[in-house]
Amino acid sequence: MRRILAVAATSGFLLGSAVPIDAFAQGADQDLVKRGEYLVTAGDCVACHTGPSGKRLAGNYILNTPIGKIRTPNLTPDDETGLGKWTEADFVKAMHEGIDNEGHYLYPAFPFAWYTKVTTDDVKAIWAYLRSLEPVKEPRKDNEIPFPFNIRTALITWRTAFFTPGEWKPDPKATAEVNRGGYLVEGLGHCGMCHNENKIVGNSSLAGKLGGGVIDGWYAPNITPDDHQGIGSWSEEQVVTYLKTGTAPGNQPGVAAGPMRQTIEESLSKMTDADLKAMVAYLRTYQAKQTYKSKDLQAFDTKGAPGAGVYLSYCSSCHQPDGKGVEGAIPALAGNTSVQSAGPETVLRVIYGGLGAQSGYAPMTAIGQGMTDQQVADVTDYIRNSWGNSAPVLKSGVAADARKATSTMLAGNAPCAEIEQPDVAKAVADADAIGQLKGLKQEDFIPRIDALLPKIKSALPAGRDDDIVNGLTTAFCKAAKPDTDDVKLPWHTTIGSFSNLVYSQLKNPEKQASTMPAPAMPKPN
Structure with a gap:
């Protein structure tokens, strides 16, 4: 079901099978290769370098960025079309400085602003793993970026304002667990690539760090310790279980969708419990942020809202009139922090596109395909402001935009999926x-x-x-x-x-x- 969903431009390298096929691989330290494989997993490196051909790591996946369409490069060790002629030093420079083997600036769709924090030893382990993969000959297709953004030297302005190179520096006052979590969150995990409010400014302090924001038409929620909008009211068990499975006991977490669902399936679920707990411990030390203030929310009359009737007709048979769902089968909407995020994008995309079965929960029909955009907007406002929930009401046109952006098998406007297992x-x-x-x-x-x-x-x-x-x-x-x-x-x-x-x-x-x-x-x- 992975390719049903939109994929955010957040990944660096793709996890593949380590096959020793050349002299380098045969002579490589297999422990180093194995460690590199885990680091690649921790970096959520699956999504962005597999294009329509389906050839792993061969690139040509299209990243829809604010400056145009960027096609990802081939990262297999093929001499002609991949990284075969790169040296280890070239790779370290790309990860730490965002500069390729020919001295060209890399676009920040490649998250080098986070990868710069990865230690040199870990970068070398990742390189050893990538070099152990089988080469794939796949020429890279041209980007579709208009002038002046296609002039890479213009990136110097962005780099000067927002990019600070340098490896992660542990906090001497923090525990080893918190420092490990910070290394993963701020480095390989590049969580801010999705969860920062303003993506264009990378990982700088100006980016509304970890307070939530829109990415590729989905809303990546607030992951600071705020009680209402973030993870402040979640227990450690809930956060860790959510990161491993995409859901967790209790109302707060809800069910993962969109890019986060893929990140969980392909990265977080494969990480050790110790690393997941370390990430949670680090996030707990972060200053709680609010992406909207409760005092700024307009009064919402749930009894008189048009969405109440829509909910009763379309949603209550599964999610129940009280919004509490069915334990273990239908997620609750009441108290769900994802539902109450500053942005409604994820709620809208799920209504329009449906969801496959996951974590023991039933699949959700793409019910919004049988509704008008006004009905979808009304019911979205209703569920985000009922049963104790509170969130900003939708702006005009947001629901219609979400419909246009949603293409899934369950909605009937995308090809049938492939069974990946x-x-x-x-x-x-x-x-x-x-x-x-x-x-x-x-x-x-x-x-x-x-x-x-x-x-x-x-x-x-x-x-x-x-x-x-x-x-x-x-x-x-x-x-x-x-x-x-x-x-x-x-x-x-x-x-x-x-x-x-x-x-x-x-x-x-x-x-x-x-x-x-x-x-x-x-x-x-």
Whole structure:
């Protein structure tokens, strides 16, 4: 499901399989390579250097930045199109100074303003790991950056104002755990790349550090210790569990979506508990910030709000009239700090685009596809200001912008996803799921699901229910997505119903009917 979602321009290198294929790799210290692999994981290096071809580390992924489209370079050790002719010193200079092997300034979409804090020894370990990967020949395509931003020498102004090179300096008054957390948060983790308010000013103190901000159409929330908008009211267990799984016990965390969901799946979930706890310990020492003041919020009448009726019609069957959801199945909206962020972008993107199953929670239908933009705006304001919640109301046009920016399989405006787990893909293929789901009528969903699930589960004795739900949903998309508009129900409702039934039958295999609330039916626009 990873490629369903938008990906923020936050990553440096892609994690791949270490395959010793040349003299360097054969002679390399394998402990150093292994350490480099972990550091690459900690740096969330998966997202940005795999383009449409799907070749790992081969680049050509498009970063949509404020100055234009930047295509990422090939970082495999290929001599002609990758880093094969780079030296270790070249790589250290790129990480620490943002300058490539030919002396050109690198655009700050590559987070060297954070990577400069990584120790030289760790940079060398990352280099050893990257050199151990198999070369891929993939020429880099041209950027689409208009004048004057395509003149790299103009970057000297940005660098002078906002870039300070230098490795991380531990605080002698802080504990070893806090210093380790600071090293990860401020360096490899480059958390401010998304969570700073003003991205253009990098990691400087002018950037509204860690107070939350918009990134690639999603809202990265406040992660300072503020009780209302940040993580101040979360326990350590909640924060660590959220970083590992994308959700946590209690109302505050909610469910991760967008770039954060990918960061958790590909980076944070693979880190040690000790490092995650260290990051939390460091964030706890940070000064609490508010991206909006409670006194500045306008009065919101929840009883008279138009969103109250929309919520009752479209949302309450799952999230419950009191906004408390269903424990372990439907996340709560009441008390959810993500819902109450300064920006509504993530809430809007989830309403329009839906969510796959994750962390034991049911998939969410892309319900906003059956609503008008005004209805979506009204219900968003309602849930952000009900049950004790409080947040700024939407500005005009924000909901419509979010609809335009949202493209997912569940919404029906993006290609069907690919099943990324090889074992799940094989189990789905061996069960002939796509063939079995072709021409399937809605009244036959449950019998067909019940026939497929035992075969798939037997092939995946240790498989996660989330992966099975998402895998079968992908198979259904490929088997059933209509080529015409001659259908009884809109696509988002059809695939949403199927996905929720798979989830329900997995959780309640002894029952022959779904115990999950059916997705709300769209009203005619």
